[in-house]
Amino acid sequence: MNFSSKLIEEGVNAFAGLPGIGKKTALRLVLHLINQPTEVSEQFGEAIVKMRRNIRQCSKCYNLSDEPVCNICSDQRRDQSLICIVENIRDVMAIEETSQYRGLYHVLGGIISPIEGVGPADLTIDQLVQRVEDQQVKEVIMAISPTIEGDTTIFYISKKLASYDVKVSTIARGVSFGGELEYADELTLGRSIIARMPYKTKEDQNG
Amino acid sequence: MNFSSKLIEEGVNAFAGLPGIGKKTALRLVLHLINQPTEVSEQFGEAIVKMRRNIRQCSKCYNLSDEPVCNICSDQRRDQSLICIVENIRDVMAIEETSQYRGLYHVLGGIISPIEGVGPADLTIDQLVQRVEDQQVKEVIMAISPTIEGDTTIFYISKKLASYDVKVSTIARGVSFGGELEYADELTLGRSIIARMPYKTKEDQNG
Numbered sequence: 001m002n003f004s005s006k007l008i009e010e011g012v013n014a015f016a017g018l019p020g021i022g023k024k025t026a027l028r029l030v031l032h033l034i035n036q037p038t039e040v041s042e043q044f045g046e047a048i049v050k051m052r053r054n055i056r057q058c059s060k061c062y063n064l065s066d067e068p069v070c071n072i073c074s075d076q077r078r079d080q081s082l083i084c085i086v087e088n089i090r091d092v093m094a095i096e097e098t099s100q101y102r103g104l105y106h107v108l109g110g111i112i113s114p115i116e117g118v119g120p121a122d123l124t125i126d127q128l129v130q131r132v133e134d135q136q137v138k139e140v141i142m143a144i145s146p147t148i149e150g151d152t153t154i155f156y157i158s159k160k161l162a163s164y165d166v167k168v169s170t171i172a173r174g175v176s177f178g179g180e181l182e183y184a185d186e187l188t189l190g191r192s193i194i195a196r197m198p199y200k201t202k203e204d205q206n207g
Numbered sequence: 208m209n210f211s212s213k214l215i216e217e218g219v220n221a222f223a224g225l226p227g228i229g230k231k232t233a234l235r236l237v238l239h240l241i242n243q244p245t246e247v248s249e250q251f252g253e254a255i256v257k258m259r260r261n262i263r264q265c266s267k268c269y270n271l272s273d274e275p276v277c278n279i280c281s282d283q284r285r286d287q288s289l290i291c292i293v294e295n296i297r298d299v300m301a302i303e304e305t306s307q308y309r310g311l312y313h314v315l316g317g318i319i320s321p322i323e324g325v326g327p328a329d330l331t332i333d334q335l336v337q338r339v340e341d342q343q344v345k346e347v348i349m350a351i352s353p354t355i356e357g358d359t360t361i362f363y364i365s366k367k368l369a370s371y372d373v374k375v376s377t378i379a380r381g382v383s384f385g386g387e388l389e390y391a392d393e394l395t396l397g398r399s400i401i402a403r404m405p406y407k408t409k410e411d412q413n414g
Contacts, residue, residue: 001300001304002300002303002304003300004270004271004272004277004278004279004296004299004300004303005262005271005272005273005277005278006273007257007258007261007262007273008258008262008271008296010254010257010258011254011255011258011259013254014250014251014254014255014258017251018236018239018240018251019235019236019239020232020235020236021236025227027297027300028226028227029225029226029227029228030258031295031296031297032225032226033225033255033258033259034258034259034262034271038259038260040259041255041256041258041259041260042256042259042260043221044221044224044225044252044255045251045252045253045255045256046252046256047217047218047220047221048218048221048240048248048251048252049248049249049252049253050214050217051214051215051217051218051221051237051240051241051248052218052240052241052245052247052248052249053245053248053249054214055212055214055215055241063211064211064212064215064241065211065212066212066213066214070211070212071211072211088238089211089215089238090234090238092211093208093209093210093211093234096209096211097208097209
């Protein structure tokens with residue numbers, strides 16, 4: 001691109017350094033900001049810098065947090081004996097969005113992946129074992145993607161927790177609700193037959 | 208979205224305030240910045256703020272510029288007697304990209320559009336007339352989109368310049384190079400027949 005202005009070029013390069021933003025999109029964003037009052041850009045820039053400077057990891061669950069202990073861990077109304085293990089903050093947000101879970105989380109910071117050079121020591125697995133040891137944790141729920149790496153991670157963690165008196169479970173896997181059988185992939189469909197569940201009516205479930 | 212962190216929410220809202228960026232994309236950008244060292248976010252924020260604070264309009268052509276006079280206007284190698292009239296900086300960049308034009312520009316800052324409440328006084332038309340009056344301008348080229356508003360703007364400017372000894376031209380309109388006739392729109396194809404040009408071989412053009 002032929003920028004007649006060095007300042008615009010720098011602004012475009014700043015945006016284009018972000019993932020998924022090309023030069024054309026970056027230029028559109030830059031010209032939008034130039035058309036707005038200076039304060040808009042100042043507030044934008046300050047919000048980003050302030051966020052990055054002050055964000056930290058929760059010392060308990062390793063979720064991203066504003067405070068030393070995140071507001072999920074410090075919420076006494078949540079079930080402190082239940083820990084849901086997830087890969088990252090996105091998964092925490094997805095589960096929180098369902099409003100179905102009232103326990104705590106433990107954010108691994110990734111999954112074991114020899115190809116990407118991520119080993120157990122790069123994740124917060126030891127800290128999880130420590131939490132299980134120190135606190136009265138009754139159940140650990142593995143909410144990890146059903147991939148080869150995910151399954152490896154679940155296997156590793158379950159071995160680590162085997163000597164503790166804690167129940168280990170994984171989230172249910174099967175055909176999506178509302179999904180059509182014919183479009184489900186073979187593995188999911190096959191596994192969902194093997195892992196079939198006793199039929200319950202709505203009344204059974206509620207009672 | 209259910210953000211457990213106020214800081215992340217503010218970061219997401221900052222990005223999501225930009226055109227074409229939704230909350231999901233904003234979250235992806237925010238998590239990317241959090242995964243990078245703090246300096247990356249600081250440099251990003253500073254680049255945007257610095258750009259917005261220092262950018263200004265060229266006092267001659269009203270293009271966006273780093274200096275009081277932009278580097279196109281201050282380039283003495285360019286033909287000072289030729290002014291190309293465009294709507295905005297995007298059009299300047301598009302024409303500069305072609306490397307076919309070595310004159311100056313005049314950025315209108317929009318086009319006359321009664322629907323959007325843009326009248327001649329909102330554009331830099333008076334300043335253009337002043338430039339034509341003050342300087343030895345031989346030709347003014349209208350490089351404005353061929354829409355109803357664009358044609359209105361061209362008509363208005365040509366009337367304003369009628370009393371001056373200056374040639375007024377518009378960029379050629381017709382079927383795109385490499386475009387298939389059958390896919391050209393009716394208006395363009397019809398007009399390109401009416402505005403047909405004498406056939407020239409490559410040799411004629413070069414000589």
